[in-house]
Amino acid sequence: MATIKDVARLAGVSVSTVSRVINDNGYVNAETRKNVINAMENLGFRPSNIARGLVSGKTYTIGLVIPDISNPFFPDIARGVEDEAIANNYNVILCNSDWKVERETMYLSLLIEKRCEGVVLVGSHSEESDLLKVIGKMPFVSVDREMVHAGHSVWVDNEFGAYTATKHLYEEGYKRVVHISGPPSVRSANARLSGYKKAVREFNYHEPQIIESDFRTSGGYESALKVLEQQGDSRPDAIFAGNDLMAIGVIQACEKIGIKGGVDLGIVGFDGIGSSAYTSPSLTTIFQPGYEMGRRACHLLLDEIVNPGKRRIKEVFNFELLVRASTKWIK
Amino acid sequence: MATIKDVARLAGVSVSTVSRVINDNGYVNAETRKNVINAMENLGFRPSNIARGLVSGKTYTIGLVIPDISNPFFPDIARGVEDEAIANNYNVILCNSDWKVERETMYLSLLIEKRCEGVVLVGSHSEESDLLKVIGKMPFVSVDREMVHAGHSVWVDNEFGAYTATKHLYEEGYKRVVHISGPPSVRSANARLSGYKKAVREFNYHEPQIIESDFRTSGGYESALKVLEQQGDSRPDAIFAGNDLMAIGVIQACEKIGIKGGVDLGIVGFDGIGSSAYTSPSLTTIFQPGYEMGRRACHLLLDEIVNPGKRRIKEVFNFELLVRASTKWIK
DNA sequence: TGATAATGTGGAAACGTTACCACAATCTTA
DNA sequence: TAAGATTGTGGTAACGTTTCCACATTATCA
Structure with a gap:
């Protein structure tokens, strides 16, 4: 060359x-x-931008550490980040952490050694203090999790979203709502769980009933089967799933055992992934504006890179309750 | 630092x-x-890996140029690429080309200046000769498109897949199959179109009937409405959509005008995206092994980087016809 | 017309590493 | 006990740029 x-x-x-x-x-x-x-x-x-970078100290590269790009909630965020980055002449290094602390740490180290100028951290899983130790002075923005001591944060109020979802079920007339929760090691899963509990206590028709699962369709499917095999009064008439993937599993379980989703069983998901509109019945869900959050997170990051240390920004994005067929008695 | x-x-x-x-x-x-x-x-x-890179000439970075990460067919490929890359200590720069030649070119230039060691090009859109001009001596692997003169290629036989899809419809007893095609500027869209034509001619029940669309759900929806408003003998009893997204649009159109998908109208998609299993009716489709193709493409690329110029590899991956409810008269 | 400004060009240090060479001290071994 | 191998360390060129300084030449203006 x-x-x-x-x-x-x-x-x-x-x-x-x-x-x-x-x-x-x-x-x-x-x-x-x-x-x-x-x-x-x-x-x-x-x-050679690498020679240039050596003298200028700028690499025009940021990292994106995300749990799993093939999980349908994340591509929108990634797209938002990349769009904002390239609009400012930055490139994005894609890192799939699989929700594993060690992978997150490993990637962060790599990104630092590559002299990335910052990182967008999605759904980080590590203890904040550990995180700050590895991340050092590299600017970062956390998406889908509030960081207490450093960086900017951008998220949706998962607890309030879950509360809204559960409340919606009661208001539609469902009397007994079970929650299929995500893995307790995931922060947003816990927030959603406590939002659910809050609503249950408020309406007070029954005790909270929770099945712990894994945020996957198969997990939702199996959990739903377990829930639905109960007979009598304790059998729930609605399920609030911790995310859309599991809610889709619930729909599949309904089909399997010949129950009508929406009619015999109310179902609400979380995230608002694209395919939630195409299930049968279509899925009522809490929509998170992934693209906008990604885009905004990247914007904050680039801003921080140019103009560091002025302030810490926290932004809570609004979710949206999308009411569809899975919570309608009739149709 | x-x-x-x-x-x-x-x-x-x-x-x-x-x-x-x-x-x-x-x-x-x-x-x-x-x-x-x-x-x-x-x-x-x-x-500093950038200082190291300057002396060693190695950056341990590759590019991934992909049309749109938020389109559900692509995240699996991306994940495959990234998994293989990180297993070999390489990082991946994510680039969304939006099927635009200029963006593709722009990204390629950037990747070269960043001294990426190679690039995985998914669904490239440019003329091969133009491409080779900008890509210069950088190793690359093309996914979802065969390159004639350089690089390795990994793809699925789109024409044969489309032929298989259309044939399946006739064999299930549908008599008149319309094709909603993707944009003619996309190569795989054309290959699918000609596979459709081949099957139509072979069975010879009717002339090929094609509506050109855009690979998006909304496009599939509108095209299907247009098709279905025809009355009489010329009204088709099946639609082969150029991809799953459009097929989902077809399903929505059915719902809109009160037609039963599968029963009144056979529907086949292409790609095998995750949500195709969750539609109602569930979607018969041609599944492409995206993750494996991505992983393999990256493997070939890294191999080429370590051991350049020995040979050119072309691999045709097998698709799979997933027969589901959208092509069953009964159910 | 002389001083100052504008234009045009080259030399060399610096960025943060690695790789090679040189040198010295200590250990082996016949 | 002398020759050679092993161990341990430092100096410096090189990687491909940018940036700063120095120097020349030409234009401008009071």
């Missing part, structure tokens, strides 16, 4: 002059500039 | 010695090593 020296030699000028042409600063004679540009084209010269 | 010099100074040794400790090569006295490690920890030292 041709270097700036090769270009200089071919154009018969000094390295400094070539640099001036590349960066379009300082004085360069029109004729000289033409020669240099010619030389660059002939050699297929591309400036 | 502390440098190797700071560490050397604090540990009272030379830069060379610190380098030896970092890379664990050459002779270092046990005592000295301990001091150096202490110094590194005290300073929170992290070696």
